[in-house]
Amino acid sequence: MAIPRFSYDKISALESAGLPELGFEIMRPYTQDVFSDTTLETIVQEAFNFEIPLVQVEAGIFSLELFHGPTYAFKDVGARFLARCLGEFAKSESRETTILVATSGDTGGAVANGFFNVEGVRVVILYPSGKVSDLQEKQLTTLGGNITALEVEGDFDDCQGLVKQAFLDAELSKKLNLTSANSINIARWMPQSIYYASLALQEKNAAEALIAVPSGNYGNVTAGMLAKRMGFPLGKFLVCSNANDVVPRYLESCEYEVLPTVATYANAMDVSNPSNFPRMLELYDHSFDDLIQEVSGFTLHDEQILETIEQCHKETGYLLDPHGAIGYAGLKKKLKIDQKGVFLETAHPIKFRPVMEKALRDKMPMPGFAKDLMLKQKSSIKMSNEYADFKNLLKQTS
Numbered sequence: 001m002a003i004p005r006f007s008y009d010k011i012s013a014l015e016s017a018g019l020p021e022l023g024f025e026i027m028r029p030y031t032q033d034v035f036s037d038t039t040l041e042t043i044v045q046e047a048f049n050f051e052i053p054l055v056q057v058e059a060g061i062f063s064l065e066l067f068h069g070p071t072y073a074f075k076d077v078g079a080r081f082l083a084r085c086l087g088e089f090a091k092s093e094s095r096e097t098t099i100l101v102a103t104s105g106d107t108g109g110a111v112a113n114g115f116f117n118v119e120g121v122r123v124v125i126l127y128p129s130g131k132v133s134d135l136q137e138k139q140l141t142t143l144g145g146n147i148t149a150l151e152v153e154g155d156f157d158d159c160q161g162l163v164k165q166a167f168l169d170a171e172l173s174k175k176l177n178l179t180s181a182n183s184i185n186i187a188r189w190m191p192q193s194i195y196y197a198s199l200a201l202q203e204k205n206a207a208e209a210l211i212a213v214p215s216g217n218y219g220n221v222t223a224g225m226l227a228k229r230m231g232f233p234l235g236k237f238l239v240c241s242n243a244n245d246v247v248p249r250y251l252e253s254c255e256y257e258v259l260p261t262v263a264t265y266a267n268a269m270d271v272s273n274p275s276n277f278p279r280m281l282e283l284y285d286h287s288f289d290d291l292i293q294e295v296s297g298f299t300l301h302d303e304q305i306l307e308t309i310e311q312c313h314k315e316t317g318y319l320l321d322p323h324g325a326i327g328y329a330g331l332k333k334k335l336k337i338d339q340k341g342v343f344l345e346t347a348h349p350i351k352f353r354p355v356m357e358k359a360l361r362d363k364m365p366m367p368g369f370a371k372d373l374m375l376k377q378k379s380s381i382k383m384s385n386e387y388a389d390f391k392n393l394l395k396q397t398s
């Protein structure tokens, strides 16, 4: 289907819409063949029941705070929408659905939370052992019930590779009713365009602003590109990466060279071959020239992540998480005089407490929710990064 385009009048009429109403209008063109308006209304009311405020950090720089959902990261938006869609489908399915999801930190927690106890759905989360934060790990591994966590000897790209291979495996697909909760599933990815629409409505000059998006698997920024294609007035995108900077390098050179994944302080962005790179090219009709008119790149390494967190906190009082810090630093470097900038603050800093304490050279108090979570018992199954092991485990546990 073609991307629906909202008129200026339609967008103006949404000016005072809350997140659920905005979600309804944006998702309706894509879902109207499968859900009645009443069903979609219930889904968006339940899914988008938290705020996404735009907060001023300093003169000309704003933070779109995406961490006010139940798992304290932006992944709640898509995961909660998808969970309710699949919950609807499961009502008329005779077979159990198995969701496979690879995570570098935040998708897994959001999906576990969104799908916990959803009837007819089993979730299998693959995460790289030792490469997610303690709090992220607890979010993935402590629910039990219909959620299973596989702790993989490898990196996120290994996890994502295993999941993709399973989808191509005819025997497994026949045996298990497989689906994905990563951004390759458009019902997980598309709702992420809602907060970009919300940004366009909250900030009058969003069309001229530079929008800095901390990026790893590139679902986030491509959802922004989708919102822009739907007609929402949004400025140019700055894709902000840690040392795993395959896309910023591509934007400089037109060469896509995948290098081994490097572990960084912004661990959720430790992705060396992002799933959404082809989607990004497709959204610009595979024209490199068109792409670089609208999108530029920025890379920040670990030491500068720490410096940015410390400096921003000292100068403005605002606490950046290690991912948001890369977006903020990108704006500081790339904003033109008098240009506004918005960075996406993609997770709550407490999810990365050891990094924050290193940066701030001080203890960070733990909010109650984090204390409670850290007391819970982890339960995971250790696994190699070999496909045969993964397949066996899936068959055994189904």
Ligand SMILES: Cc1ncc(COP(=O)(O)O)c(C=O)c1O
Pocket: 073, 075, 105, 106, 107, 214, 215, 216, 217, 218, 219, 220, 221, 268, 269, 323, 324, 346, 347
């Ligand atoms: C906190 C945080 N920031 C940024 C990203 C990168 O987002 P994306 O993978 O959509 O590019 C992630 C990964 O989901 C994340 O968890």
Ligand SMILES: N[C@@H](CCOP(=O)(O)O)C(=O)O
Pocket: 102, 103, 104, 105, 106, 107, 108, 181, 182, 183, 184, 216, 217, 219, 220, 268, 269, 275
């Ligand atoms: N950074 C992500 C990686 C998976 O991205 P997705 O958008 O494809 O789910 C994470 O936190 O797991």
